[in-house]
Amino acid sequence: MRYKVYFVGAGPGDPGLITLKGLEILRQADVVIYDYLVDKRILSEAQKGAELICCDKLGKKRSGDGFILHQEKINSLIVKRAKEGKKVIRLKNGDVSIFSRWSQELEALAKEKIEFEVVPGVTAASAAACLSGIPLTDRNFASSVVMITGREDPRKEKSVLNWQSLAKCGTIVLYMAVENLANIVKWLKQAGKTFDTPVAIVENASLLTQKVLVGSLKDIAAKARKNKVKPPAIIIIGEVVKLERKFNWLKKTERTLFTGISPERFFEKGIIIHLPLIKIMPLEDYSEFNRAVKDIGSHNWIVFSSRYGVKYFFERLNKIGLDARNFSQAKISAIGNSTRNRLLDFGVITNLVPKEESSLGLLKEFKNVDIRNQRIFLPRSDIADKGLTQGLQAQGAKVTATVVYRNVMPDNLPDLDLEFFDEIMFTSPSGVRNFVKRYGSLPKKVRVRCIGEVTLKEARKWNLSD
Numbered sequence: 001m002r003y004k005v006y007f008v009g010a011g012p013g014d015p016g017l018i019t020l021k022g023l024e025i026l027r028q029a030d031v032v033i034y035d036y037l038v039d040k041r042i043l044s045e046a047q048k049g050a051e052l053i054c055c056d057k058l059g060k061k062r063s064g065d066g067f068i069l070h071q072e073k074i075n076s077l078i079v080k081r082a083k084e085g086k087k088v089i090r091l092k093n094g095d096v097s098i099f100s101r102w103s104q105e106l107e108a109l110a111k112e113k114i115e116f117e118v119v120p121g122v123t124a125a126s127a128a129a130c131l132s133g134i135p136l137t138d139r140n141f142a143s144s145v146v147m148i149t150g151r152e153d154p155r156k157e158k159s160v161l162n163w164q165s166l167a168k169c170g171t172i173v174l175y176m177a178v179e180n181l182a183n184i185v186k187w188l189k190q191a192g193k194t195f196d197t198p199v200a201i202v203e204n205a206s207l208l209t210q211k212v213l214v215g216s217l218k219d220i221a222a223k224a225r226k227n228k229v230k231p232p233a234i235i236i237i238g239e240v241v242k243l244e245r246k247f248n249w250l251k252k253t254e255r256t257l258f259t260g261i262s263p264e265r266f267f268e269k270g271i272i273i274h275l276p277l278i279k280i281m282p283l284e285d286y287s288e289f290n291r292a293v294k295d296i297g298s299h300n301w302i303v304f305s306s307r308y309g310v311k312y313f314f315e316r317l318n319k320i321g322l323d324a325r326n327f328s329q330a331k332i333s334a335i336g337n338s339t340r341n342r343l344l345d346f347g348v349i350t351n352l353v354p355k356e357e358s359s360l361g362l363l364k365e366f367k368n369v370d371i372r373n374q375r376i377f378l379p380r381s382d383i384a385d386k387g388l389t390q391g392l393q394a395q396g397a398k399v400t401a402t403v404v405y406r407n408v409m410p411d412n413l414p415d416l417d418l419e420f421f422d423e424i425m426f427t428s429p430s431g432v433r434n435f436v437k438r439y440g441s442l443p444k445k446v447r448v449r450c451i452g453e454v455t456l457k458e459a460r461k462w463n464l465s466d
């Protein structure tokens with residue numbers, strides 16, 4: 001059996017910018033051959049055991065005359081894996097059809113009569129434009145836009161591009177142009193573009209490290225050097241750049257770095273940038289849980305302290321052939337409303353949710369219930385603090401506390417310019433600890449907001465909060 005090969009545009013950086021279709025294909029692939037510019041966080045969506053191959057390792061990065069040879073290596077790898085009967089996805093940075101040597105990969109497939117499908121992606125130019133508030137076209141300033149590669153051999157005396165006609169275009173967007181910027185500016189001036197034509201450089205568009213630098217043809221090359229602009233960057237030239245000052249929404253709004261794992265809060269005031277500092281994973285070994293849960297029917301209460309506890313509890317329960325009927329006598333308690341709602345997904349109605357959604361709130365509420373000598377089953381995370389178990393025991397209950405999931409630090413956490421943020425939000429003590437482990441300390445200007453007393457206590461412990 002031979003499968004077709006999928007070419008998918010991953011978008012320019014932010015993992016959220018891949019299309020839904022692209023993501024589904026990535027989740028089903030056996031082999032992921034990805035550009036080095038593809039954000040590594042997207043790769044965690046691939047199925048367990050999928051082979052992940054970075055084109056950088058194959059040498060796709062610029063390397064003078066070796067470039068074509070390396071492209072051939074990529075081509076033959078796609079062909080080889082497809083012929084082996086693997087489900088191959090070629091995950092490309094930005095859009096598939098723009099400056100990506102796509103046709104060469106297609107030729108290689110055509111030669112072997114391997115079928116393919118394509119899913120477009122967000123190209124860097126539109127991400128750079130949208131995320132800096134610069135419309136690429138505008139009825140007052142530009143009715144056309146042209147995309148150009150700035151990667152010409154710098155040793156060449158003359159450019160192969162026709163700068164005379166390019167200079168007449170409304171908006172000019174340059175890809176791969178950082179190293180050659182001084183020459184491009186020179187060629188545009190020679191072609192008659194005026195010195196005061198506005199220019200913007202958007203570095204790392206859509207990533208947490210995005211930077212926007214604005215100038216004119218006169219000073220942009222010097223400014224770029226001074227500010228040490230590095231690829232990947234998009235350069236936008238034309239009158240539309242004037243609008244950046246008015247519409248650069250990302251720069252003008254308060255920015256909060258949200259480090260929890262609840263769903264993105266898109267409609268909150270200010271901009272919430274989501275970077276989960278914790279990751280929920282299954283355990284490697286469930287033998288202890290399996291042993292404990294076999295006795296679930298003898299418990300009077302089951303206390304769920306998180307929605308992940310609910311998910312993994314039922315998953316594991318079902319795996320050994322049990323379900324909610326096995327604890328039909330037990331009462332159910334959830335620490336808060338999201339946990340209560342998750343229980344409903346499994347057809348289970350909660351008997352008790354504390355008004356104050358925390359371990360302490362739960363313990364307070366249990367004081368109104370006589371739990372002396374009652375057996376309580378408590379599925380929990382590997383790093384849960386012992387407070388809840390001890391509190392319940394102090395009220396006379398017999399607690400079976402069993403680990404059912406792990407709370408770990410995500411790998412591939414990106415480097416951050418923390419000065420970019422006005423506020424950071426922590427939702428759990430483990431998020432605080434992982435932050436300290438990965439990023440050390442916070443600049444003074446960044447406010448700290450903690451959800452819950454326990455989280456605040458942890459932030460204080462690490463001097464992140466007063």
Ligand code: SAH
Nearest residue numbers: 012094095123124175176204205232233234
């Ligand atoms: N197929 C890609 C382009 C690949 S060429 C697309 O459609 O976007 C690589 C160039 O794309 C880089 O040199 C840079 O100019 C641009 N680029 C890619 N990712 C970028 C990003 N996050 N920010 C700014 N420019 C980016």
